[in-house]
Amino acid sequence: MRIVVANVNTTEAVTEAIRQQAVKVASDTTEIIAVTPDFGAGSVEGNFESYLAAVAVMDRVSRLEEPFDAVVLAGFGEHGKEGLAELFDVPVVDITEAAAHTACLIGRRYAVVTSLRRTLGQIHDRLQLTGLTGRCAALRAAEIPVLELEADEDRAATRIVEEARLAVEDDGADVILLGCAGMAGLAERVEEEVGVPVVDGVAAAVSLAEALVNQNLSTSKRAYPTPQPKPLKGWPLG
CATH class of the missing domain: 3.40.50.12500 (Rossmann fold)
Known part of the structure; x- marks a missing residue:
């Protein structure tokens, strides 16, 4: 595969x-x-x-x-x-849908901890599209730019843990989603600190x-029909 x-x-x-x-x-x-x-x-x-x-x-x-x-x-x-x-x-x-669906299998309510506040609106929109916003306890931002997550992993982990703990204690989350692909590799560290399951979207x-x-399952072409070939200047679509 x-x-x-x-x-x-x-x-x-x-x-x-x-x-x-x-x-x-x-x-x-x-x-x-x-x-x-x-x-x-x-x-x-x-x-x-x-x-x-x-x-x-x-x-x-x-x-x-x-x-x-x-x-x-x-x-x-x-x-x-x-x-x-x-x-x-x-x-x-x-990865947004995958993380949210996974969280719903192991807890009643989940919270997302992402990088910057600026991203919260589009994350909410994507979760709303999945029909899973009703299970979302909170969206929180660590206020760390994506490129600083790996450059200063200790600071990033500390801030993510702080927001995750608030999501659990104040917002009632049972599961935490790491809301940025750049947070890959931090799930175990955050889970140890916060004490609830932490879902990495890439994983x-x-x-x-x-x-x-x-399972030999794929995207339904009734939902997502293949576009008719059209000449697009500068983009041959493969």
Whole structure:
């Protein structure tokens, strides 16, 4: 099985962190293909960058020459999942949806701890689209830019733990979602400090993608019909 894991920003260090997290949870027989967009923002922290990233990710994945069995969109609250689902006949799993669905299997209410407050609106919109906002206890921001998460991991972990603890004690969350792909690798550390399950979106998405492929399930083309070929200047769609 081959799973494409697409970073939404152009920072290779983030792609590598995402790749490592994906490999950590993937089966021995699964190959992870981590890709970085050729254009876009160095970090995606709002709607402007997210819409740009959606086009960049679709462009990058559509130009892959090797076959693949599933796509994971590794951006929390990002746009583009529906477009990818229309372009390809394989499962497309968004880490936001994957994390939220996973959380609902192990607790009654979950909370998201993300990077910046600026991203909270689009995360809410993505969760609303999944129909799972009723199970969301809170959306909280650690107020740490994406590119500083790996550069200062100790500070990032401290701030995430602080917000996660508030989500549990004040908001009544049973499960914490790490609301940024750049937080890959921090779940165990946060869980030890807070004492409730912590879901990493990349890990959840890769596991769910494997499960879908193993069951021979894919995206319904009734929901996401393949677009009719149209000449798009500068973008050959593979």
